[in-house]
Amino acid sequence: MTEVFDAIVLYQRDHKEKDLMVKMLTRQAGKRMFYIRHGKSQRYQFTAEIQPLSAATFEGTINTTGLSFINDVKATKDTTFLMTDIVLNAYMTYILGLIDAAFLDNQPITKWYDLIIEALNKLQNGLDPQGIANYFELQLLPVFGIRPTWGQCVICGRSDLPLDFSEELNGTLCQQHWSADEHRLHVDTKAVRILSKLANIDLRLVGTLDLKTQTKQEMARVMDKLYDDQVGIHLKSKSFIQQLASWQNRMMQREKKNDNQTP
Structure with missing residues (x-):
């Protein structure tokens, strides 16, 4: 079933020649692995939205077992400030790494997703x-x-x-x-x-x-x-x-x- 969900990208890795596996922390369903067909192609339309530390509202399929899929991007949150500051990027990468290490995949952790979004706001405001x-x-x-x-x-x-x-x-x-x-x-x-x-x-x-x-x-x-x-x-x-x-x-x-x- 297709649904709309909020997520922040934890990391991505290559899969086969042109595909990507992208791990995201979703607000609704916890950490999930998404299969992005032709994700490495220059013609893939959501390249920016699936970069690590990007946050967006997606439309797609979140499966209970196995891989999940993205069909569309409905809205994006500005995280470009992380891409231009190596220190901010490093600390947010570390925070997401801690979250990934602390919780099992497929476990809803809405509280922690909301805290990460709050942290992004704090960092953008100079804390x-x-x-x-x-x-x-x-x-x-x-x-x-x-x-x-x-x-x-x-x-x-x-x-x-x-x-x-x-x-x-x-x-x-x-x-x-x-x-x-x-x-x-x-x-x-x-x-x-x-x-x-x-x-x-x-x-x-x-x-x-x-x-x-x-x-x-x-x-x-x-x-x-x-x-x-x-x-x-x-x-x-x-x-x-x-x-x-x-x-x-x-x-x-x-x-x-x-x-x-x-x-």
Whole structure:
């Protein structure tokens, strides 16, 4: 049966000589694989709409088992800003990779589709892409079976003191109880405070994300450690983001050195 559905493209891969297999996250039916006959042909009319990170309203057939098909595109959402900014592109690719890793195919996950659309809106309006990615990392931890306590001490419940994060106790520790874990992460307290806020807020209510470089580095350190040690997934898109950060740091250091040498 032909139906109209909203979807965002996760990725595509070649199939035979001229065809494509395109994986999409649909709002109505979860992740599905679509067979695009002659998708590599220059004459295929929906080439732009089936590119990774594209979002549109499609008409087609979503099958319960096997492959699904696209007949038409009814409307498109502007995601061209992702194609012209390598950093935004990298973070959205990573977010979609997390969603793909967290959920089974054919499982309706409307809530997460709507969150991705909200994230696209936030990124288009200039919110920090790492902060948005950290939001998804935090929100997806329970899906992966990890349920840390954020924003209050796991021992006494206090939230009015500086907090650090303890992997051993699976949550934040207030300053009075830092001695309970000598291997706590020693994270900058501002980074812990922002992560705690992102863990406990609706994305629609996030109006600004003005993050300093040091704070972002600390936030990334916490989330990378949790995903490496406890979740155990290692996405290529995350490795690329880490490489980007390394390149940017080297460029900043070089520019700073050149400025200091300028008479």
